[in-house]
Amino acid sequence: xxxxxxxxxxxxxxxxxxxxxxxxxxxxxxxxxxxxxxxxxxxxxxxxxxxxxxxxxxxxxxxxxxxxxxxxxxxxxxxxxxxxxxxxxxxxxxxxxxxxxxxxxxxxxxxxxxxxxxxxxxxxxxxxxxxxxxxxxxxxxxxxxxxxxxxxxxxxxxxxxxxxxxxxxxxxxxxxxxxxxxxxxxxxxxxxxxxxxxxxxxxxxxxxxxxxxxxxxxxxxxxxxxxxxxxxxxxxxx
Numbered sequence: 001x002x003x004x005x006x007x008x009x010x011x012x013x014x015x016x017x018x019x020x021x022x023x024x025x026x027x028x029x030x031x032x033x034x035x036x037x038x039x040x041x042x043x044x045x046x047x048x049x050x051x052x053x054x055x056x057x058x059x060x061x062x063x064x065x066x067x068x069x070x071x072x073x074x075x076x077x078x079x080x081x082x083x084x085x086x087x088x089x090x091x092x093x094x095x096x097x098x099x100x101x102x103x104x105x106x107x108x109x110x111x112x113x114x115x116x117x118x119x120x121x122x123x124x125x126x127x128x129x130x131x132x133x134x135x136x137x138x139x140x141x142x143x144x145x146x147x148x149x150x151x152x153x154x155x156x157x158x159x160x161x162x163x164x165x166x167x168x169x170x171x172x173x174x175x176x177x178x179x180x181x182x183x184x185x186x187x188x189x190x191x192x193x194x195x196x197x198x199x200x201x202x203x204x205x206x207x208x209x210x211x212x213x214x215x216x217x218x219x220x221x222x223x224x225x226x227x228x229x230x231x232x233x234x235x236x237x238x
Contacts, residue, residue, distance in 0.1 A: 010055075011089035012063060012078035013039055016070045019091070034226070041073040046222040052082050053211040059142045059203050060086035061196070062104060062112075064157060066149030067091065076193035077148045079219060083212045086141070092149075092157050102162060104143070111140040112166045115195060116147065116158050121168040130202075136167055142203055144169075146192055171198040193219075 017038075037047040061084045063077045070091070081087035090101040105112045118126050127133045145166070147157040157163075171190070193216040200209035 009039065010078060010081035011087045012065075012070060012075075012081045015065070015089040015091070019070060036073065040219075041075075041078075042219075042222050043226045046226050048215075048218055048222055051215070051218055053215055055083060055085035055087075056211075057084045057086070057200075057205050057208040059084060059144060059200065059205050059208070060088070060110060061144045061146065062088045062090070062101070063146050063148050063192075064090050064092050064101070066147075066153040066157060069149045069153070074223065075148065076191045076216065076219065077146060079193045079212060079215055080146070080196045083208055083215060092147070092160070094156075094160070097160065097162050105145065105162075105166070107143075109140055110143040111137045112143045112145055113169045114145045114147075114158070114163055114166050115199060116154070116168050116170060118168060118170045118172070120155070120158060125166070125168045127167045127169040133169070144196070144199060146196070148192055169199065169202075171195055171202075 035044050036042065037044050037049060040048050040052075042048060061080055063081060065077070069075055069077075070089070077089075081089060088101075088104055090098045104110070113127065114121075118128065127136065145163070147154040149157065193212060197209050197213050197216070200206075200212065
C-alpha cells in the first residue's frame with residue numbers, strides 16, 4: 001500500500017513502481033514499445049503531468065487493482081488518485097487480502113462505500129437516497145472503494161468476503177460511455193474516472209469533480225492522439 005497525501009506522486013504510480021521492481025518479467029501491454037512518461041503513462045511527447053490539478057477534497061479513495069491493470073496506460077484510476085489528496089492503492093488477492101488495505105477500510109474515521117452497480121448487491125446495502133447516505137456517514141470521511149479492472153475482473157473482486165458488509169453506492173448511466181479508450185462489455189459501462197466524477201458530485205465535491213472532468217478530457221484527447229499517431233509512426237499508446 002502507498003498513500004500519497006503529502007507527496008507529488010500518487011498512490012497508483014507508487015504501487016506500479018513497486019510492482020515493477022518486484023516483477024521477474026516485464027508486463028507488455030499493447031504499445032509497449034513507445035517511450036512513456038513514468039507518471040501519466042502517455043507518450044513522452046504527449047505528457048500531461050504539467051496539467052495535473054492540485055490534489056484536494058474531503059473524500060478519500062481506495063483503488064483496488066486486479067493483477068496487471070495498474071500497468072495499463074489506458075487505466076483512469078490514477079487520474080482519480082491525482083485529483084483526490086487522500087488516495088490509497090492496492091493489488092487484489094483472492095484469498096489473502098492485503099492487511100494494510102484491511103486496516104485502511106476499517107479505520108474508525110472512514111466510512112467505506114463500494115462503488116458498484118446496485119443490481120449486484122442486496123437491497124439493504126444500497127445507498128440510493130441522500131438521507132440514508134448521510135446517516136451512514138455520521139460525520140466520517142467517505143472512503144470510495146473502486147474495483148479497477150475489466151468488467152469480468154471487477155465482478156470477481158466484488159465477491160470478496162471482506163467487502164460483503166460494506167454499503168454500495170452506484171450511478172445508473174442513461175447514455176453510452178464517452179471513455180472510448182477501451183471496448184466496453186456493455187454500452188453503458190463507464191470508465192473509473194467517469195464514475196468517480198458523478199460520485200464526487202453526489203458527495204458535494206463539485207470542485208474535485210470539475211477538476212477530474214477537465215483532467216479526464218485532456219487525458220482522453222492525448223491518449224487518442226497518441227494512438228492515432230501509431231498508425232503513421234508504428235508507435236502505439238494503448
